[in-house]
Amino acid sequence: MLHAAADGVMGTRLDAVMLGITEDNGSEIWTRCLQQVRDIEQECSKFIATSYTTAINRAEPLSMVQVSDLYADMLRLAHRYRSLTNGAFDITLGQGSEISFAADGQLIIPSTGLNVDFGGMAKGYALEHVMDILRNAGISNAFVNFGGSSIAAIGTHPAGDGWQVAISDPYTGRNLHTVTLRDSSLSTSGNTPHYNGHIVNPFTGRAVTGNRLSAVVARSACDAEVLSTAWLVTDRQQRAGILKNFNDVTEEFVYN
């Protein structure tokens, strides 16, 4: 068993527990995982001055911005998520801006300008890449925790039929629910007593407030993260409609 951890990744901590692996092999794999996550962060973080996100958010309307293939992939994926969630997940925070590319691959900034924020998606997107690296390296049992809000697991705990995770209420510490992950991911979104108002409702433009917590289990870590964000701004009926567009969600909850 190997445990690897890194602080200061996407504003939080990344922990990985890998089973049935040598230390040399494991640390080489971990180095690749960490590099991948940091690359994604460098490109998409709005807190990094040299990121594409910063460049796009500062770009003049109708100008063109050259982005990497990876970043273009993230933009297209985010665009698709907005349509799959009927607008409940929107990296342009309700501006509804179109994402379009010129023939040479450059991003076209719309006439209204563009303001993107990958906050509700980046960790899930990065976690999915990490899990791909682990699977491709032949690891069949692993548990990866990205700051507690995005967790993914491959295979099983040596003594169980999956990996059990308890979701706790950040306001009371009370255990709200326990899920078992097996080749699947859990994402949790919401406010905490010390960190509030960071999720914006794209339908109203207002921040989500109060003790509201959502959790989604899906095969894809990115789907789970996007949906747990969308779940904070949708009602039961809207969620049912959105779920018809996703076939990998196994559990989903909202706690108020």
Added chain:
Amino acid sequence: MSNIEHNDGRRSFMRTLGMMAGGAALLSTAPWLASCTGEKQAAIAGQQARIALIGTGSRGQYHLHNLKFIPHARVVALCDIYQPHLDEAHALFPEAKTYTDYRKMLEDPEIDGVIISTPLGTHARLTLDSLDAGKHVFCEKAMALTLDECKEVYDKYNSCDNVLYYCMQRMYDEKYVRGVKMINDGLIGDVVGMRCYWFRNADWRRECPDPAFERLINWRLYRETSGGLMTELASHQLEVCSWVTGKMPSKIMGMGDIIHWKQDAREVYDTVNVVYKYSDGRTISYESLISNKFNGMEDQILGSKGTMNLATGLYYLENDDTRSGIKQLLSSVQESVFSAIPAAGPSWRPETADAYVPHSILEGVTHVNHGQSTVGVDHDGSEDILSAFCQSCITGERAVNVVEEAYSATALCLLGNLAMETGTTIDFPEEYKIRYMKF
């Protein structure tokens, strides 16, 4: 009841120290505890040290109450020049002889050890005379009112075989011992600084029915008998700093004044701010005032990876992975136990300072000294160091480093006062350095 519970608690820590896992390591953190381990306590079972006490005021009576629960001590003599206090003490131990002249008392060969809880200005004289009389001595902190007195007592101690203790109770407080061990083990990374403070909101006066006794009863307020907040409060806290670092600061600067309690004729500052600088650049920031108690009292050790609040017995980590559940997961994999780990919740953000999670040095221990008592509190190590002294009176075994730590801490207090009075930055004077000190 609380005393009985406390007695049991003390026994469980001190008695098991030699045998418990990590006990040897704790002894290396606090080598003075070696004189009072459980084995050595067992070896003196049934024996009693004959104890005399000079100074039966509030702190003296506090010690007397504690002595009632120390089975290897018998109080045989009490001494004071203030009759009301002597009467109160005598009521606690009616079988003890009473004296108003300590020299007379010291002539009694039936006394093994003397406890000195008198005004600071008398510590040196009483200690020297008691040692000369062949008695073992337990003296209240600080060591003495002047550096010359400290040096004289220290030289005397080195030229005799008597036992000498100073009531530096933090050295016997389990949460300090374990907390310092955790710091030594690297829990909070490199120690990068220390912040010690003690805030109260009270005039520090004792009721004085007869103005003739004002300077005796309220000795803390006058410079001929007291070093003020530095010797009475800071001495404990500065000792902790030298314990943690194993070093002494080489430069001292500070400011102090009487800013609030101006209505009486007090001479000692009611507000002090002193900075101590080590040769490696680290500092102790010391602050005390007695006209606002919001901040309470703390001995705070700042590390590159965490913060140790020794007084409240809590520590905080800069990058706290204890909430990630990963540690629990690792042991569940190792032990092959399948259970849910409490890992999931909204993203954990280390930069949110409010999210520091307190961890207890001692599991389940809730006794915290908020520093508001001007006499003493339970469970702060005072009973343990007194018990250790009584044990030493029987065995003759000294508690290593206790006198050296008291000397070092007292020197820092007195130099802090000197820095404030002169408004200058003071280099630790060569003539008051002892071999124990590392700069």
